[in-house]
Amino acid sequence: xxxxxxKSHNFQIDSRKVNKGDVFLCLKGEKTDGHLFINxxxxxxxxxxxxxxxxxxxxxxxxxxxxxxxxxxxxxxSTLINENSKLKIGITGSTGKTTTKECLxxxxxxxxxxxxxxxxxxxxIGIPLSILNNYNNEETVILEEGLxxxxxxxxxxxxxxxxxxxxxxxxxxHLEFLDSLETVAKEKMKITSSMDKGVxxxxxxxxxxxxxxxxxxxxxxxxxKDENDxxxxxxxxxxxxxxxxxxxxxxxxxxxxxxxYWSEGQILDLLSGLLFLRFIDLxxxxxxxxxxxxxxxxxxxxxxxxxxxxNDSYNASYESFKSAFNSISKLNLSPKIIIMGEIKELGKYTxxxxxxxxxxxxxxxxxxxxYDPQENFTYLSNxxxxxxxxxxxxxxxxxxxxxxxxxxxxSNATGINKYLKESDLIWKD
Numbered sequence: 001x002x003x004x005x006x007k008s009h010n011f012q013i014d015s016r017k018v019n020k021g022d023v024f025l026c027l028k029g030e031k032t033d034g035h036l037f038i039n040x041x042x043x044x045x046x047x048x049x050x051x052x053x054x055x056x057x058x059x060x061x062x063x064x065x066x067x068x069x070x071x072x073x074x075x076x077x078s079t080l081i082n083e084n085s086k087l088k089i090g091i092t093g094s095t096g097k098t099t100t101k102e103c104l105x106x107x108x109x110x111x112x113x114x115x116x117x118x119x120x121x122x123x124x125i126g127i128p129l130s131i132l133n134n135y136n137n138e139e140t141v142i143l144e145e146g147l148x149x150x151x152x153x154x155x156x157x158x159x160x161x162x163x164x165x166x167x168x169x170x171x172x173x174h175l176e177f178l179d180s181l182e183t184v185a186k187e188k189m190k191i192t193s194s195m196d197k198g199v200x201x202x203x204x205x206x207x208x209x210x211x212x213x214x215x216x217x218x219x220x221x222x223x224x225k226d227e228n229d230x231x232x233x234x235x236x237x238x239x240x241x242x243x244x245x246x247x248x249x250x251x252x253x254x255x256x257x258x259x260x261y262w263s264e265g266q267i268l269d270l271l272s273g274l275l276f277l278r279f280i281d282l283x284x285x286x287x288x289x290x291x292x293x294x295x296x297x298x299x300x301x302x303x304x305x306x307x308x309x310x311n312d313s314y315n316a317s318y319e320s321f322k323s324a325f326n327s328i329s330k331l332n333l334s335p336k337i338i339i340m341g342e343i344k345e346l347g348k349y350t351x352x353x354x355x356x357x358x359x360x361x362x363x364x365x366x367x368x369x370x371y372d373p374q375e376n377f378t379y380l381s382n383x384x385x386x387x388x389x390x391x392x393x394x395x396x397x398x399x400x401x402x403x404x405x406x407x408x409x410x411s412n413a414t415g416i417n418k419y420l421k422e423s424d425l426i427w428k429d
Contacts, residue, residue, distance in 0.1 A: 093168025341410020
């Protein structure tokens, strides 16, 4: 596959996305098998098809057979970066992975040619696909690495040899598959499995991460507690739609004013990157830093006259809800309204964590709208809670609100984020 990459071919795993000259990779998934779509890929103009089964009836010059398509992807992609990049950084965590990656990418870009995998391509398939398509021998590589089930990060670590690992936090994401928060923490720490040396940057507010951290790695911590190497002391929202942050990095005072409103969690994500820059003695330009942008749909603020809409609908966890609530409470706006959906993949912990979220929300919001199309959450009933079954209700709520703040959040699988992308209502002045 390296040879094909250097011939400027693009790689696709979906035959519908194949364009002329592309290479189609026949992966076997849980629901389907890429080998079934070879003909479609060739019709769409694929130059080559990589298979792991014997196939017949296709031009032999276009078929490349390997033992395992996925393994070939991983070997080719990891060889590219392990041999060509000087600094390899991996990022994982229950929330904040993408924001941390994008912030760090922005910070390092002024000093090094830097590559990072695309927004949500953070799995054993997405990471090599992103590298094969977009890596151009950049000297610095940032990889966001997702965790869904036990062993995911340990598996990735066998291929991608990191110099720096960042763990943003430990939360209730994917408890349906990972049993307990302790299991989540242990699995997150496996991002360091292949690191014989290097730097581990962790959220020091989580004592379990400090306990699990390998002793042979240089350890840096960030968080809100004073004992951390980088401490978020406070932040405030300004009338000109900016956020002023007060922190300490290696015991030195640090202040910056950022464009837009940033949530507490996002500021911590940024702080982990700033800590790394200070650790490797790179200067931080306050003006350059002030221009950084938050990834779309993550605490994204839209002003409509006297109404502020905060679109945080990309995904959800208990921890990200709680962090955002702390941020919303700082806004001197009234009324405060939340439109929310459920947190997915909690399994047996579903009821426990939704009760906790609603309890936190009741302390901040004047009105709670909960999207519950299947009526699974009636146990959350409260005078302040209004349930709704159709997403078009969101349009009605926004249209009937002229002042204050509307905060929108829910797991991606609820469809709220997709609905907002397809509706231009929240973007209209």
